[in-house]
Amino acid sequence: MSIPSRLRDERPGTFFVSANILQKRRLLQTDGSASLFIDVLFAYRDSGRFKLHEFTVMPHHVHLIITPTSARISESMQLIKGGFSFRAGKERGLKGQIWQPGFSEHCIRDEWDYIHHRNYTWQNAVRASLAERAEDYPYCSASGKYRMDPAPEDLRG
Numbered sequence: 001m002s003i004p005s006r007l008r009d010e011r012p013g014t015f016f017v018s019a020n021i022l023q024k025r026r027l028l029q030t031d032g033s034a035s036l037f038i039d040v041l042f043a044y045r046d047s048g049r050f051k052l053h054e055f056t057v058m059p060h061h062v063h064l065i066i067t068p069t070s071a072r073i074s075e076s077m078q079l080i081k082g083g084f085s086f087r088a089g090k091e092r093g094l095k096g097q098i099w100q101p102g103f104s105e106h107c108i109r110d111e112w113d114y115i116h117h118r119n120y121t122w123q124n125a126v127r128a129s130l131a132e133r134a135e136d137y138p139y140c141s142a143s144g145k146y147r148m149d150p151a152p153e154d155l156r157g
Contacts, residue, residue: 003085007110014053014067016117019081019103021060027088027098028061034139036091037062040083042146050076051149054121057139058128063121065108077103114155 125137134142
């Protein structure tokens with residue numbers, strides 16, 4: 001039996017999260033838009049709203065591994081998606097709805113599950129032929145360009 005989303009959302013933990021741009025428009029394919037999303041992501045992370053462990057920004061979706069610190073996962077995602085939408089409208093002139101409603105999340109269970117989802121996140125751009133190696137994709141935590149939060153203690157080997 002699956003856990004009702006209302007109860008699942010209350011559960012603390014580390015989550016693999018995916019969010020899609022409405023109608024799979026490629027709004028995040030330019031450096032300006034992808035960098036703006038990353039800036040929003042780190043602004044909320046740096047304000048202490050969540051721990052950011054891994055991410056990749058694809059042209060029409062994002063993957064994150066985050067641990068909310070005080071809010072539920074839905075509140076963290078509302079901040080991220082809403083913050084990007086607000087700033088994209090203000091700074092880049094994007095009008096209308098940007099994100100597909102909702103998001104998908106998976107609560108990371110153990111070290112193996114964390115490694116699996118980290119590798120999936122890192123390899124997303126490689127599978128889409130946007131880079132030969134994850135380290136070469138500039139909008140991914142695998143690039144080494146970003147200061148990431150370490151995996152939670154219980155998810156490390």
